[in-house]
Amino acid sequence: MMVIGGGITGISAAVDLARLGVTVFLVENSGSLGGHAARLSCKATDRCVACGACMVEEKIRQATSNANIRIYLNTRVDKIDRDKRFEVTLKQDGQMPHIDVDAILMASGFAPFHPVNKPYGYGRFENVMTSLELDRMLRQSGAVTRPSDSQFPRNMAFIQCVGSRDSSLGHLWCSKICCGAALRMARCIQNRQQGMEATFFYIDVQNFGKNFQIYYADSRQRVRMIRSIPADVLKTADDRLKLSYFDPDTQAYQEAVFDMVILSIGLMPSESTRNLAAMLNIDMAGFAYARKTPIPLPEGVFAAGAALEPMSIAESILSAGKAAGNIYRYLETSSQT
Numbered sequence: 001m002m003v004i005g006g007g008i009t010g011i012s013a014a015v016d017l018a019r020l021g022v023t024v025f026l027v028e029n030s031g032s033l034g035g036h037a038a039r040l041s042c043k044a045t046d047r048c049v050a051c052g053a054c055m056v057e058e059k060i061r062q063a064t065s066n067a068n069i070r071i072y073l074n075t076r077v078d079k080i081d082r083d084k085r086f087e088v089t090l091k092q093d094g095q096m097p098h099i100d101v102d103a104i105l106m107a108s109g110f111a112p113f114h115p116v117n118k119p120y121g122y123g124r125f126e127n128v129m130t131s132l133e134l135d136r137m138l139r140q141s142g143a144v145t146r147p148s149d150s151q152f153p154r155n156m157a158f159i160q161c162v163g164s165r166d167s168s169l170g171h172l173w174c175s176k177i178c179c180g181a182a183l184r185m186a187r188c189i190q191n192r193q194q195g196m197e198a199t200f201f202y203i204d205v206q207n208f209g210k211n212f213q214i215y216y217a218d219s220r221q222r223v224r225m226i227r228s229i230p231a232d233v234l235k236t237a238d239d240r241l242k243l244s245y246f247d248p249d250t251q252a253y254q255e256a257v258f259d260m261v262i263l264s265i266g267l268m269p270s271e272s273t274r275n276l277a278a279m280l281n282i283d284m285a286g287f288a289y290a291r292k293t294p295i296p297l298p299e300g301v302f303a304a305g306a307a308l309e310p311m312s313i314a315e316s317i318l319s320a321g322k323a324a325g326n327i328y329r330y331l332e333t334s335s336q337t
Helices: 008-019 035-039 053-064 131-141 178-192 212-222 271-279 313-335
Strands: 002-004 024-027 069-072 075-082 086-092 098-101 104-106 110-112 128-130 155-162 197-201 224-226 232-235 241-247 252-258 260-265 267-269 301-303
Touching (some): 035 053, 035 131, 053 313, 075 271, 128 131, 131 260, 178 212, 178 260, 301 313
Parallel strands (some): 002 104, 024 069, 104 301, 197 224
Antiparallel strands (some): 086 098, 241 252
């Protein structure tokens, strides 16, 4: 069978299926496995906060060491035909290999929202970053510094729902992972860089784990929480960032100045998912994610992880396991007919 997408969902499903004796062709269009999850930092403070980042490297090791998994990197699916089986034409380094499989798993992940047209100065002000960029900085250097001058920030603003829950864009879904990721990131930075103050701008806070209430209550003691989304971000004369927002407590517009602004960008449906849907004759017109399609997936086609809807790392691994179980049962049944 073929798994299309080598992110955390794809490699997890591939490992589960390979352990059951299934030969898996794992196709990834980039040059490495792990997807976005492989670029995330551990957000532990004095204890683990269940961010899931540590799971990724182990899953990659398991996938690359399993003889039942054949990995195709820098490879795209060019065409899918079907008679009794799926004939998949791949495009890799100018070659066009053909592979016949009995089932396909769409593990095509998500695309991060690009906030350049939002009124927050992304792409114009160096010290405005996305949540993923901040995650990569922390993973690579272990600390957060301002891109403009390499100084430690004294205070940071975290703006939620940038690109999701936005009716003006037609993005009505919640990306689910952003609240938890931003709060964990703020707390992690505070733990590593003593004295850094964090402010969290939000619409409402989504539940992000079984210990949510305890962690959230503790976070409210350490992070300033403002239930408002800023209108815009402007650069000050001394290279800081001024936010204006409506304060629900005072019922008036307020301004605040920060050293850095972090945009929690939404999870968008990937182009790969739409391309695969077209090849497999799946009607996604007017629907963002595979779980919301008006028709069921064709026989032998499965989907998991962020191809279905926005998911955390832990949720993606669970989704992959469920899909692997369904695929194994399908293959067993098909072999008997």
